Amino acid sequence: MAENEKRDLQPGAADQAAEEVPEIRELRDVPVEEVPTDLLPDIAREVKEHEPEAVREVRREIEDALDKPIEAIEDAANRLDEETTPSGGLFATAHTESKTVVFGRELPYPIYTVVFGALAVITAVEIAIAELLSRDFFLTIPALLVLSTAKVVLVVLYYMHLKDDNRIYAIALVLPVFIATIATLFLTAVPLD
Amino acid sequence: MSEARLEHAPTHAQEAHGGHGAHRHLDPVKVDNLKFAMWLFLASEVIIFTVLIATYVIFRIHNPEVVKEVHETAGVLLVSINTFLLLTSSWTMVMGLRAIQMGDQRGLVRWISMTAVLGVVFVALQGVEYSILAAAGIAIYNSEFGMRFYAPTALHGAHVIAGVIWALYVVRNGLRGAYSPTNYVGVEVFGLYWHFVDVVWIVLFTLIYLV
Numbered sequence: 001m002a003e004n005e006k007r008d009l010q011p012g013a014a015d016q017a018a019e020e021v022p023e024i025r026e027l028r029d030v031p032v033e034e035v036p037t038d039l040l041p042d043i044a045r046e047v048k049e050h051e052p053e054a055v056r057e058v059r060r061e062i063e064d065a066l067d068k069p070i071e072a073i074e075d076a077a078n079r080l081d082e083e084t085t086p087s088g089g090l091f092a093t094a095h096t097e098s099k100t101v102v103f104g105r106e107l108p109y110p111i112y113t114v115v116f117g118a119l120a121v122i123t124a125v126e127i128a129i130a131e132l133l134s135r136d137f138f139l140t141i142p143a144l145l146v147l148s149t150a151k152v153v154l155v156v157l158y159y160m161h162l163k164d165d166n167r168i169y170a171i172a173l174v175l176p177v178f179i180a181t182i183a184t185l186f187l188t189a190v191p192l193d
Numbered sequence: 194m195s196e197a198r199l200e201h202a203p204t205h206a207q208e209a210h211g212g213h214g215a216h217r218h219l220d221p222v223k224v225d226n227l228k229f230a231m232w233l234f235l236a237s238e239v240i241i242f243t244v245l246i247a248t249y250v251i252f253r254i255h256n257p258e259v260v261k262e263v264h265e266t267a268g269v270l271l272v273s274i275n276t277f278l279l280l281t282s283s284w285t286m287v288m289g290l291r292a293i294q295m296g297d298q299r300g301l302v303r304w305i306s307m308t309a310v311l312g313v314v315f316v317a318l319q320g321v322e323y324s325i326l327a328a329a330g331i332a333i334y335n336s337e338f339g340m341r342f343y344a345p346t347a348l349h350g351a352h353v354i355a356g357v358i359w360a361l362y363v364v365r366n367g368l369r370g371a372y373s374p375t376n377y378v379g380v381e382v383f384g385l386y387w388h389f390v391d392v393v394w395i396v397l398f399t400l401i402y403l404v
Contacts, residue, residue, distance in 0.1 A: 096295050112291060116284035123280065123398075127273050130403040135261070141404050148399035152392050159287045159388045161381075166225070172232040173239070180243035187247055188254055 017050040095161075115158045122147050122154075231382045235389045238352075242393050245345035249401060252341045259338050264402070266329045267322065272402045275318045276394065279353075282311035283391040286360075290384050293367075296374045302367040305380070308387065309360035312353050319350050345397055352390045359383050 018025045024046060027035055051059070063070055100111045107114055126147050133140045157163040162170045253260050285307040292300030323343075326332075333343040363383050366372065372380055 096291060110288070110291065112284060112287045116280065119280050119283075120277065123273075123276055126399065126403060127269060131269065135257070135404070144399050144403050148395055151395045155283060155388055155392050155395070159283055159391075160385055165228075168229065169232045172229065172236050176236040176239040176243075180239055180247075184243060184247040184250060188251055192255055 016052055017047045020050050021046045111158065115154055119151055119154060122151050227378055227382055228385070231385045235385065238389065238393075242345065242348070242396075245341075245348060246396065246400060249341040249345060252337065253400075253404065256338070263326075263331060263338055263342070266331070267326055267402075269402060271318060271322050271325070272398065275315050275322070276398050278311050278315045278318070279391050279394050282308045282315070283388055285311065286384050286387045289363075290377065290380050293372045293377045293380055294374055298367060298370060298372070301372060301380065302364055305360050305364050305367065309357050309364065312357040312360065316350055316353050316357070319346070319353075342401065346401065349390065349393055349397060352393070356383075356387050356390055359386065 018028050023039065027039070059070065066073060095111060098108070098110055100107045100109055100114045102114060109117075126144055129140060129143055129147075135141065156173070162173070285304045289301050289304030289308065292298075292304055326339075326342075330336075331339050331342070333339045360383065363380055366379060
């Protein structure tokens with residue numbers, strides 16, 4: 001498709017969409033940066049629904065040339081983006097960014113500061129449990145051990161970077177910890193006399 | 194006739210601290226080996242500390258009343274302050290690493306200096322704690338508890354002292370411009386050591402002082 005034909009077709013499509021959809025008509029003279037972002041997906045869909053046959057043909061030609069619908073290519077690009085961007089898990093943010101996403105909420109602190117906050121809170125809870133609850137209460141010691149383990153996991157995963165680093169480093173740590181834990185548990189079960 | 198040449202974009206794994214300026218290139222395998230060697234060292238440390246901790250835990254299981262008495266004597270305030278100090282030092286350590294990753298040389302020096310200061314305060318407060326316990330008659334030579342208590346905590350304290358010296362070495366290198374956003378493995382390896390010391394304290398704090 002020649003460049004001239006594309007330039008002729010695209011303004012026509014916009015005019016037609018503007019005639020048929022009031023929201024598009026209202027937004028025609030608004031600068032792009034001032035269009036509310038929540039309107040953009042809907043407007044884009046409206047434009048596509050009112051796409052003239054000539055424009056549709058151009059799109060199909062492009063899709064045929066690429067051998068897949070443009071939406072499929074966009075989906076693939078988005079998936080690739082998601083896979084290569086640190087995401088998921090409790091704290092989903094790159095180390096050098098100045099904000100952190102925790103359970104979907106964005107906090108204005110680097111991830112290391114958020115982890116520090118979590119460590120401090122867990123430590124405070126540990127101290128409160130140890131001071132307020134009796135050691136004889138059946139949940140006190142298990143709760144302290146679980147909280148302590150949570151702190152160790154946070155430091156190892158985020159401060160020592162095992163979350164993102166080579167697995168071989170994790171194996172170098174986990175293997176001796178596992179053996180040492182089993183050996184210690186065995187020793188605690190051995191009677192003294 | 195064209196000349197083909199393969200070049201890699203520099204990454205942190207391709208350059209490492211060598212004490213001769215920021216742009217000394219090292220084999221990436223060497224950098225990975227440095228980190229792996231540190232992890233293997235830490236693995237050996239896990240075993241050493243486990244022996245001492247296991248000795249304490251077995252004593253704790255069989256002598257709960259002795260441990261309860263010591264807890265009442267020592268209290269948890271001082272050691273809680275120390276715990277927060279060490280957690281904070283881990284945060285300043287990793288913020289120093291972050292600073293150099295972002296090219297902030299002064300930030301690196303500032304954060305690692307704070308790490309060293311917090312380490313010094315931690316050791317000083319541990320000395321205060323030891324003197325309180327000694328005044329209460331709990332020494333390494335006169336009680337079964339003392340032997341099992343001082344061995345892991347003092348070995349940990351020795352690690353903190355070694356870490357402070359290492360931190361000062363990193364600060365010195367930082368002042369000389371030895372690190373850069375593409376050359377920070379020296380900071381990273383020190384960070385692994387310092388965070389491990391923090392991890393050991395997290396375990397000691399819970400098992401010895403809280404449980």
